[in-house]
Amino acid sequence: MERSELEALLSSRVLTAVDDEARPETPADVLARSTALRRAGFAPEEAAAILTQAALRRRARVKFGEFADRMLFTRAGLEQATRLDVAARHAARFRDAGIRLVADLGCGIGGDALALAAIGLQVRAVERDEVTAVLAQYNLAPFPEAEVVVADAEQVDLAGVDGAWIDPARRTAGHTDTRRVDAADYSPSLAFVERTAARLPTGVKLSPAHDRADLPEDAEAQWVSDRGEVVELVLWRGGLQREGVRRAALVSGPGGVAELTAAADSADEPVGGLGDHVHEPDGAVIRARLIGDLARATGTRPIGPGIAYLTGDGPSPSPFTTSFAIDAVLPFDKQRIRKELHARGIGRLEIKKRGVDLDPARFRKELALRGDEEAVLLVTRTAGSRVALLCHR
The missing domain is CATH 3.40.50.150 (Vaccinia Virus protein VP39)
Structure with missing residues (x-):
């Protein structure tokens, strides 16, 4: 936002129009609203400022809630x-x-x-x-x-x-x-x-x-x-x-x-065998290197060396994890995974990975999904090998 744009924005008439403006949803809406504002007597820079602030306020509600409706923004700000x-x-x-x-x-x-x-x-x-x-x-x-x-x-x-x-x-x-x-x-x-x-x-x-x-x-x-x-x-x-x-x-x-x-980074728990659930620690826990403390508090264990997934029997009530029930343990083999997904009629698949080189979007296309069911695929390493865990939340 340049100073000239700021000056256009801060007139009482323009600020009132910003408060009254709904966020245009499509390019056609933007064009229509810009034309309407011009016809109402607003200069081109004023119309642009009104529409820009209306769009930014809508986006800002995620961060500022109702406060956003009386605030002014730049995109970078x-x-x-x-x-x-x-x-x-x-x-x-x-x-x-x-x-x-x-x-x-x-x-x-x-x-x-x-x-x-x-x-x-x-x-x-x-x-x-x-x-x-x-x-x-x-x-x-x-x-x-x-x-x-x-x-x-x-x-x-x-x-x-x-x-x-x-x-x-x-x-x-x-x-x-x-x-x-x-x-x-x-x-x-x-x-x-x-x-x-x-x-x-x-x-x-x-x-x-x-x-x-x-x-x-x-x-x-x-x-x-x-x-x-x-x-x-x-x-x-x-x-x-x-x-x-x-x-x-x-x-x-x-x-x-x-x-x-x-008081410090926590020591990891020993790796153990797969239970019937996998637990994904929240990213803040991973960044803070407190996975070991989380494992001890929840009675779980790492799924593999250096892998930020925990495993255990039953779901975890911890607010620091997301739990997935394991439906099938598969080798990390595209043909084998595709066959299993087709047999289960899975057409919507969320793919997560840790410790393996994989492009989830590309891999999803290669699986040629079809069906009405949905699932989560966790591709990772255990103590012995790479595996694909077919799960549901």
Whole structure:
């Protein structure tokens, strides 16, 4: 979004039209709505802004719920924003530590700042991109507890601040097209993060795939999974980390929130024979390397050396796993698998893999599926060989 686009968007007439606009569903709808808006007296750039914001608000409901209907976005800002329910847990960590004024350094469109302010914390939201900062000001307008400062996060005055939240930009600058950058190019830099954590209680949001070799020894590393997707790694430092916790996997979904914690990476359990069920650990548990603790807690065992599937008899009630009942154990042979699927009339097949070189989409086509039944195929390695496990959830 360029400054001229922002200026067109922020007129009261255009903002009212954004609030009234439904998201066009097809290219034909976009054309029809653009024509209708032009006929209503909106300039081309105004019509484009209205339709773009309507589409972004619709997408944003996944992250922000009803709040999305009064917020403004850029495509890149929405993509990088923290989901509101996840941000609410960040905010609670600061509140529970007795922190009153939080500096949100690199606030983007204001997602985390919104969650902090919503529970009554004072927020100094810092954003160096002027267009993004204006959108953050708009999104935070209902919260007098929040102020937006247009500045470089590494240069801003932190006098009076009790704690810091830092979400380094992990993509090139831009409001539309971006690309991922190396950790050395994060903004604010990881060196600045270190300096800040040495003086203030600090939470740092990173990619869940961040190099584990770079994790500070004094940090609590918490991988967060939301509705089945691992969305972030947060490093809690400077008094925000919990005593005795250095690894955590937090899982959130329709059934609520659950967390697995440990003082360090957990040792794996010995590999055992196949039971009648396979259990897939949540990605946050895998990232946190707590599969061994999960196996001991659920009475299960690894299916093969270095394989992140567990097995046992009966389904697992654990919120950290998805369970599959095994219907057939097959050699990893395409012809044998195809014959079994045809005999069972399986026409819809979800394919999962671990520890084998396989393109699931291509393999599915090669199986020439037919029938009305559905199943899950887990292709993996046991202690002895590669196998295909025909399962149902």
